[in-house]
Amino acid sequence: MRTVRDAAFDVLRRHGMTRIFANPGSTEVPLLTDLPGDLEFVLALHEGSVVGAATGWALVRDRPAVVLLHTTAGLGNAAGALATARVNRAPMVVLVGQQDRGHLAQEPFLAGRLDGLGGDYPVRTETPVRAQDVPGAIGRAVHAARRERGPALVIVPMDDWGRPAEDLPVPAPAELRHSTGADPHLVERVAGLLAGAGSPALVAGAGADDRRTWDALATLAGRLGCPVWQEPFGARAGFPQDHPQFAGHLPAGRAELREILAPYDLVLAVGAPVLRQYGYQDGPLAPATTRLALVTDDPAEAERAPVGLAVVAPLPGFCAALAERTPARAATFAAARPPSPAPPAPGEPLRPEHVLAALARRMPADTVVVEETPSSRTRLHELLPAREPLGFLSAAMGGLGFALPAAIGVRMGAPGRPVVAVAGDGSALYQIQALWTAAHYGVGVIFVVLANGRYAIMDQLAAEQGGKAPWPAFTEVSVAGLARSLGCPARTVTGHGDLLRTLDELTPTLGNRTEPLVLEVAVTADPAPPA
Structure with a gap:
């Protein structure tokens, strides 16, 4: 079956643009894997070098060069070089990778706010509404780069190259509450959810990384006798990871995530997105039998959370009050620790x-x-x-x-x-x-x-x-x-x-x-x- 990727390559061939200057990331892998033999890939180790090399090539060949950048980090790193390319009047088509369309609304890992990140230096920025619009957008960018002598950007979600996006569960809470402190009513609401659950679990995130919140969550976990997971792709630890109730890090794939969450009828995330993912997979984040709730101090994190109840409040005080108000139960959970690897055998390389x-x-x-x-x-x-x-x-x-x-x-x-x-x-x-x-x-x-x-x-x-x-x-x-x-x-x-x-x-x-x-x-x- 002919794909958007096939059609996009044909556009590039039509304009004699068969050399791709790049420093790619994961969002560009669907485009680049098994690159056709008539297309040449040129790697540079920083985006400034990528755009600089493309600038020289475009000026010598007097035709647009093709540049491939990796989402926010790539476009941000290249901004200065793109400014130089514009003033040097070097035509180029800059393909900027983006996360999968299927879950952009939840700001997954590596999602980028790309439109405008290059400032006023691009001569055009294309953001195709559908995957099928990508080849035409590239064609328009080629013409704009030639006519206006500068970089033209096309922002392409990674799933556009091979298949259409899938729908997601509604990325918004059913109920969103704000509190400037440990509002007793909201504390009771969340404590009631935990008390009424037969098999609850906690998910701690980077927002919980301070001493008071760690201590409060350790107390809460002890009263519940439940496992505590770390959010996927957490930038900081939200819970002591040598604690006997620490269960590990949640995966960044939905199928495995659903399997792990299946035993729990309630999952309360604290200081974490619900639940941040990486590569897109079809289906919901959790099984239909698992309710999700959130306590966070980040309003944006709450607004995109697909949960029943989201509470925005300062975490140390709220979590301390929640630990105090949650009834203790007899259930206990102790996590198994992965074994330490055996030393390498003689002659075996270090891993x-x-x-x-x-x-x-x-x-x-x-x-x-x-x-x-x-x-x-x-x-x-x-x-x-x-x-x-x-x-x-x-x-x-x-x-x-x-x-x-x-x-x-x-x-x-x-x-x-x-x-x-x-x-x-x-x-x-x-x-x-x-x-x-x-x-x-x-x-x-x-x-x-x-x-x-x-x-x-x-x-x-x-x-x-x-x-x-x-x-x-x-x-x-x-x-x-x-x-x-x-x-x-x-x-x-x-x-x-x-x-x-x-x-x-x-x-x-x-x-x-x-x-x-x-x-x-x-x-x-x-x-x-x-x-």
């Missing part, structure tokens, strides 16, 4: 979980782990639980380049607290220059870079699409070498024994060190063998 397990055995409980390793994040959550508020920090939006500078800022703001950044080498390259700041100002962060010489998460996503990824590996890049060039000390770790010796030396210094250090740890990009 990310070996590094994470070694860190977990050595880090102080108050360590702040700043994460940016998409392909290893699930194992990081399992092996490095947040044991104190602000024990985990990640990018809420998903644009790469967060971990290194954020870890520096955390350590500057809390100079006595241990800070470890765990990042993939692909992620680290987006803000590698932040290491100069750490070195210049004596910021004692340990940067653990899991180096596999590729965008492993992108390879995984392409494999799930059932096709071949066109982007190359970058194994020749040395993060340790780049760190040293920026004045930051660095070491390269290549084996398990070396890893353990290095961590044994370094972790006792985490609280008082004034010198940053990059540990570039060579890990395999291959998946772990079955347990």
Whole structure:
């Protein structure tokens, strides 16, 4: 069957635009997987380089270049280069990926507010109303780029390339209430929902990441004897993850999410979206037998929540009152903890979980782990639980380049607290220059870079699409070498024994060190063998 993708490629061919300059993300995988042989893919490691290369090509060839950018992060990173392209009068068609149409109303992970993000520099911005309008929008953008000599944008949801969007449950609460404090009536309403449930569960989110709310939710969970889950794609931990009632992190796929929530007749989310997703899947978030409710301090989060009752209130006081007013029950829940991985056999390469397990055995409980390793994040959550508020920090939006500078800022703001950044080498390259700041100002962060010489998460996503990824590996890049060039000390770790010796030396210094250090740890990009 002929798809929107096929028709769009034909438009590009018709105009001689068969080279795609890109730094793609997951929202662009449906377009790029199994790229036809007559289309050439050119990877650059930052969006400024993408647009810069396209600018030079367009000026030399005197025809529009094709640029592909990854949703908000990509377009935002490219804004300055797009301004240059406009003033240089370089024609280009800029395809900007967007999340799946099917759940944009709920602002899923990686959704972007893209129209206008490029400012006044685009000569045209197309936002096709239907998937079938995409090829025509690209054609109009080609003409606008040629006529007005500048970048023309086309914003394309990722599902447009292959299939139409699906309907979602209504993304709005049936009842929405606001309170400036712990309104007794609203506390009783929520407590009544919990008391009347036969098998309740809690979902904690980034909004609950403070000491008072942690303590209140731990008390509430104890009174209910119920599991507490962490929201999908949470940027911070909303509950002590070493607590015996912590059940784990909810998945970002609807089918698995429905399966996990099936045993519960009521799920109360606290400080979390309901329930933030990533790749779109058909069907509701929860089974029909599971009621959803929300307590949050974010009005926008409440307004798009598909729940029966949403309460907007300051969380520490409301949750403390809720814990006090909720009747205790005899039921108890204790979560099973995933086993720590066995050390690698002689000659076996290091996997990310070996590094994470070694860190977990050595880090102080108050360590702040700043994460940016998409392909290893699930194992990081399992092996490095947040044991104190602000024990985990990640990018809420998903644009790469967060971990290194954020870890520096955390350590500057809390100079006595241990800070470890765990990042993939692909992620680290987006803000590698932040290491100069750490070195210049004596910021004692340990940067653990899991180096596999590729965008492993992108390879995984392409494999799930059932096709071949066109982007190359970058194994020749040395993060340790780049760190040293920026004045930051660095070491390269290549084996398990070396890893353990290095961590044994370094972790006792985490609280008082004034010198940053990059540990570039060579890990395999291959998946772990079955347990």
